[in-house]
Amino acid sequence: MSAGIELENVCCDFGTFRAVDNANVSIKPGEFFSFLGPSGCGKTTILRMVSGFIEPTEGAIKIGGKDVKGTRPNQRPTALIFQNLALFPLMPIWENIAFGLEVRGVDKATRRKKADDLLKLVDLPGAADKMVSQLSGGQKQRVAIARALAVEPSVMLLDEPLSALDLKLRQHMRAELRAIQKRTGVTFIYITHDQGEALAMSDRVGVMSQGRIQQIAVPRDIYDNPVNGFVASFVGENNIFEGDVGPVSAGMAGLSSPHGAFRARIAPEAQGKALKLYVRPEHTTLSKTAAAENSVEMEVTEVAFEGAFISVHGVAAGGKRLSAEVKNDGITVVPGVGEKVFASFDAARALLLPDANVRA
Amino acid sequence: MLDWLSPEAATALMLSLRVSLVATLASLPVGVLVAYALARGRFVGHGLLNGLVHLPLILPPVVTGYLLLLTFGRQGWIGASLWDWFGFTFAFRWTGAALAAAVMAFPLLVRAIRLAIEAVDPKLEEAASTLGASRLVVFGTVTLPLILPGIIAGAVLAFAKAMGEFGATITFVANIPGETQTLPTAIYAFLQVPGGDGAALRLVAVSVAVAMAALALSEWLARRVARRIAGR
Numbered sequence: 351m352s353a354g355i356e357l358e359n360v361c362c363d364f365g366t367f368r369a370v371d372n373a374n375v376s377i378k379p380g381e382f383f384s385f386l387g388p389s390g391c392g393k394t395t396i397l398r399m400v401s402g403f404i405e406p407t408e409g410a411i412k413i414g415g416k417d418v419k420g421t422r423p424n425q426r427p428t429a430l431i432f433q434n435l436a437l438f439p440l441m442p443i444w445e446n447i448a449f450g451l452e453v454r455g456v457d458k459a460t461r462r463k464k465a466d467d468l469l470k471l472v473d474l475p476g477a478a479d480k481m482v483s484q485l486s487g488g489q490k491q492r493v494a495i496a497r498a499l500a501v502e503p504s505v506m507l508l509d510e511p512l513s514a515l516d517l518k519l520r521q522h523m524r525a526e527l528r529a530i531q532k533r534t535g536v537t538f539i540y541i542t543h544d545q546g547e548a549l550a551m552s553d554r555v556g557v558m559s560q561g562r563i564q565q566i567a568v569p570r571d572i573y574d575n576p577v578n579g580f581v582a583s584f585v586g587e588n589n590i591f592e593g594d595v596g597p598v599s600a601g602m603a604g605l606s607s608p609h610g611a612f613r614a615r616i617a618p619e620a621q622g623k624a625l626k627l628y629v630r631p632e633h634t635t636l637s638k639t640a641a642a643e644n645s646v647e648m649e650v651t652e653v654a655f656e657g658a659f660i661s662v663h664g665v666a667a668g669g670k671r672l673s674a675e676v677k678n679d680g681i682t683v684v685p686g687v688g689e690k691v692f693a694s695f696d697a698a699r700a701l702l703l704p705d706a707n708v709r710a
Numbered sequence: 711m712l713d714w715l716s717p718e719a720a721t722a723l724m725l726s727l728r729v730s731l732v733a734t735l736a737s738l739p740v741g742v743l744v745a746y747a748l749a750r751g752r753f754v755g756h757g758l759l760n761g762l763v764h765l766p767l768i769l770p771p772v773v774t775g776y777l778l779l780l781t782f783g784r785q786g787w788i789g790a791s792l793w794d795w796f797g798f799t800f801a802f803r804w805t806g807a808a809l810a811a812a813v814m815a816f817p818l819l820v821r822a823i824r825l826a827i828e829a830v831d832p833k834l835e836e837a838a839s840t841l842g843a844s845r846l847v848v849f850g851t852v853t854l855p856l857i858l859p860g861i862i863a864g865a866v867l868a869f870a871k872a873m874g875e876f877g878a879t880i881t882f883v884a885n886i887p888g889e890t891q892t893l894p895t896a897i898y899a900f901l902q903v904p905g906g907d908g909a910a911l912r913l914v915a916v917s918v919a920v921a922m923a924a925l926a927l928s929e930w931l932a933r934r935v936a937r938r939i940a941g942r
């Protein structure tokens with residue numbers, strides 16, 4: 351039923367501009383795979399190649415092991431859900447959902463039954479005879495999903511389907527989508543520029559920048575073990591230090607920076623490159639006295655209450671901006687503005703990373 | 711109903727209606743096709759086709775009529791073959807008047823339909839095609855219903871233009887009562903003879919009435935379609 355997808359050295363050029371550069375990824379049947387990246391990085395272009403609206407300039411795309419070169423969109427086992435949903439305005443909801451069945455010559459009674467079943471699946475019973483204009487954003491979203499599921503695609507392609515919804519609904523629909531995917535077992539390729547969405551929903555995430563896939567990993571690894579500075583910065587905040595990297599031993603290396611000597615983890619493939627040290631604010635702790643290592647003195651400039659945690663911003667010597675997140679647990683002492691504190695981090699939580707993988 | 715019109719005037723009116731209706735209906739499918747090609751197609755000769763369609767709008771009608779005569783006249787390069795092979799000719803026949811009217815109205819028809827097609831979100835068509843619909847099915851089930859108001863507007867505009875066509879008609883098929891004498895050419899003919907003013911004036915009143923009726927009909931149709939599209 352569900353199919354795997356392989357992109358092999360896929361490139362896509364628009365004139366002289368290379369929108370997708372040498373993409374290689376193997377998506378397993380039934381996997382929820384997300385492409386995450388900033389606007390213009392080539393996410394939609396990848397989806398359009400998989401669905402057949404554009405052909406790759408180079409490389410091959412395989413769906414269920416078969417090369418789909420030259421296969422028209424209506425003959426591919428994929429269904430695409432657009433950012434603006436693209437529901438048919440002249441058809442009632444049930445006809446929207448049953449459109450793909452009508453195209454396949456399914457009789458009306460069966461179509462109606464299937465549409466009703468799918469409306470139940472997406473938790474929207476009773477909407478069958480309404481018109482598109484009578485539904486809310488979240489309801490339209492569900493109809494678009496039901497319409498795509500109706501043709502029993504092997505692969506669902508979703509292009510930022512939640513971006514038009516408000517925050518609350520978006521979070522609700524995340525869980526909903528994930529549940530529908532688990533229930534149907536269909537392979538999902540999901541596109542988003544929202545890192546929270548990608549990390550929360552996906553089995554694996556591919557992070558993209560400027561047409562290149564930077565890293566493919568499970569969400570946890572994307573966040574905790576980013577392969578470069580772009581990935582580290584795109585999925586979260588960082589305190590960043592520049593300096594000279596010392597000799598490597600047991601996966602750790604020193605960094606001598608204007609702010610002092612630090613020690614951090616280093617990946618084997620990063621060795622020999624220009625590196626910076628990245629550490630997340632939630633792994634940065636504040637104390638009155640310096641820690642044994644990886645400690646920088648700073649003056650607190652701003653304390654922002656965020657609810658579950660408190661964001662403390664400060665400047666170190668040379669105007670270096672640093673931040674730390676303090677848990678709002680009622681025990682940890684939160685420094686006040688103007689106070690001098692030491693920001694410290696565990697060497698195992700800090701990473702020495704190269705910049706993004708981009709064209710020279 | 712038409713007894714206050716002279717027999718010639720009544721004939722001219724009926725002929726004009728027939729010519730305009732045939733011109734509109736016959737050019738409609740071609741107009742939709744050309745409009746779709748211009749709106750959605752990317753091909754060599756796109757600009758040329760666009761220019762060709764709009765030519766009658768820019769050229770003096772007499773020139774268009776003369777070009778039609780050169781092409782479709784008995785000695786014209788298409789007209790001669792039509793006559794030799796099928797014994798059919800547009801020259802000095804009401805069908806010629808319909809051809810002239812269709813050519814003159816074509817830019818207006820194509821323009822209205824093209825605007826309607828361009829207003830359709832291409833994502834709707836793409837969505838239909840990922841759901842398994844071939845291009846033809848996509849056009850029939852998604853695009854066509856959405857552009858129906860545009861097609862109606864274009865057809866009414868073309869009909870009105872055809873009713874009023876004068877220059878190309880009189881140049882191509884002359885002004886033969888009962889065969890090619892339409893409302894405008896009849897008014898012109900009445901004005902050429904002494905004492906024809908009264909007859910001309912009555913025909914003018916008829917033209918105004920027909921134009922108003924066409925407008926009212928198109929408004930009514932457009933409103934009906936709009937209501938259907940809004941889903942009521």
Ligand SMILES: Nc1ncnc2c1ncn2[C@@H]1O[C@H](COP(=O)(O)OP(=O)(O)OP(=O)(O)O)[C@@H](O)[C@H]1O
Nearest residue numbers: 364367369387388389390391392393394395396543
């Ligand atoms: N048809 C096209 N012709 C020329 N350039 C294009 C075309 N489609 C996309 N591009 C370019 O390719 C790049 C990638 O576009 P793409 O739509 O894949 O980005 P995206 O990652 O989906 O961005 P967003 O998050 O804004 O939707 C962009 O720089 C865009 O300008």
Ligand SMILES: [Mg+2]
Nearest residue numbers: 393394395509
């Ligand atoms: Mg996009």
